Amino acid sequence: MSDLPARQLLLYDAATRWNAPPMWRGPEEVIEAACNCLVDGIDSPSLRLLAGASPKDPAQEIEGLVRATLQELGLPEPGTMPRTKVIGSDGMVLTRLSRDTVRFEVRSTEPELTGHEVLVYVNDVEMTRLGAGMGMDPFDLLIPENQLIATTTPHQVGIARCECGEYGCGSTDVVIVRDENAVHWDWEFEAPIRGGVSFKADEYDAEVERLGADRSWERPEDTTARLILTGADREHLDSMGMRLDWVAKDHENHDFLKVALYLGDSDWNSEKPGYQVFLRLPRKGRTPQEVATEALGLLANDPRNWSAGWHETKRGTAVPPSLAGRKWRQESIGLAVPEPKRPARGFWRRRR
Structure with a gap:
C-alpha cells in the first residue's frame, strides 16, 4: 500500500480475482491491467491478445489468455504466490516490506445499535468504512481473547460488518500472520483496498496490546x-x-x-x-x-x-x-x- 504496485503485480492480482469467488469481478479488470502493461512497455504475444479482448468474450477463452500471459511473463499461476510475497517492477517475486502502520479506535455505534465498534486505520485511512462499512463489536474481536494477536500460524478475523450491525450481511476479513519481524494482513471478502498490508512486528504488537488493555469505552x-x-x-x-x-x-x-x-x-x-x-x-x-x-x-x-x-x-x-x-x-x-x-x-x- 505504500508505493504504487508494479504493473505485473496489478496484472497478477487481477488475474487471480477476475473469475473466482466470492466477488466474481468479471474480465474488465484483467483486460485493463493487460492494457496498462503494454503502455508501460511490458510485452508478450498473449498479453497483446488479452489487452485486445472483449469482456463479452467467452470466459474460457479469456482464462486461456490469462494463463498464457502469466506464463510468458514468468509470473506465478493464479493463487499460488504466498500472501507475504509481491511482484516487483522487474517481475521478480519479493517479500513484502513492512512499510505500513495500523491504529485502532473504539467508539460508540449509532444510537439505534446501542453498542461499540472497533475502527481500523491503516496508514491513517479508515479501512472499516471502506470495507463492509462498520467496525466489529469489541466483544466479537477482543473478548474473551484478542483475535488480532499475530502468530506464525495464519488465522482469519472479521474486522468489519455491514452498517446494519450484522456480520455476514456484509463482511471484511483479514488473514493475519507473523513472518519474523513483520506482521502481514491480507483481505478477504469486501476488501477496502487493493493488495495486502504489512507492519513492523514490534509496532503492531504494541498497538494490539494497547487496544486490548483499553477499558475507557466500557459501560x-x-x-x-x-x-x-x-x-x-x-x-x-x-x-x-x-x-x-x-x-x-x-x-x-x-x-x-x-x-x-x-x-x-x-x-x-x-x-x-x-x-x-x-x-x-x-x-x-x-x-x-x-x-x-x-x-x-x-x-x-x-x-x-x-x-x-x-x-x-x-x-x-x-x-x-x-x-x-x-x-x-x-x-x-x-x-x-x-x-x-x-x-x-x-x-x-x-x-x-
Whole structure:
C-alpha cells in the first residue's frame, strides 16, 4: 500500500480475482491491467491478445489468455504466490516490506445499535468504512481473547460488518500472520483496498496490546460482561455440554443482567435437541465486580440449582433439558411462557 504496485503485480492480482469467488469481478479488470502493461512497455504475444479482448468474450477463452500471459511473463499461476510475497517492477517475486502502520479506535455505534465498534486505520485511512462499512463489536474481536494477536500460524478475523450491525450481511476479513519481524494482513471478502498490508512486528504488537488493555469505552454492563466472559470456567461448562455465548443487559428489564448459554447439539441438521439457557442477575445498586462474582459462582455450581430460563432452538424439541432443575422455566424466544391459569373453582362448579 505504500508505493504504487508494479504493473505485473496489478496484472497478477487481477488475474487471480477476475473469475473466482466470492466477488466474481468479471474480465474488465484483467483486460485493463493487460492494457496498462503494454503502455508501460511490458510485452508478450498473449498479453497483446488479452489487452485486445472483449469482456463479452467467452470466459474460457479469456482464462486461456490469462494463463498464457502469466506464463510468458514468468509470473506465478493464479493463487499460488504466498500472501507475504509481491511482484516487483522487474517481475521478480519479493517479500513484502513492512512499510505500513495500523491504529485502532473504539467508539460508540449509532444510537439505534446501542453498542461499540472497533475502527481500523491503516496508514491513517479508515479501512472499516471502506470495507463492509462498520467496525466489529469489541466483544466479537477482543473478548474473551484478542483475535488480532499475530502468530506464525495464519488465522482469519472479521474486522468489519455491514452498517446494519450484522456480520455476514456484509463482511471484511483479514488473514493475519507473523513472518519474523513483520506482521502481514491480507483481505478477504469486501476488501477496502487493493493488495495486502504489512507492519513492523514490534509496532503492531504494541498497538494490539494497547487496544486490548483499553477499558475507557466500557459501560458498567460491558465491564460485568467482560469479567464473566474472561473468568468463566469453560472446561467445566463444556464437560456438561454447555457453551457460554454472550452476556448483556437484559433488554426487557435493564435492572438485570442476562447470561446466555447454549446447551446440547448446535447442528441444525441433527435431530439431537439443542437449547438456549438464560440466567438473570440483579444489577441495580451493585458494582460490576459484585454482579460478575455472583454470575461466576453460579456458572461453577450445579446447573440443577440454577433459577434459569430455557427455550428449544430446534423444532420438534418438546422435552426440557436433561440438566433442568426445579427452578428452570420454559421461555419463548426470551419471553417467559406464562403458567396456565387455573379456572376458579366456581367456574368448574357451574360447568358441572
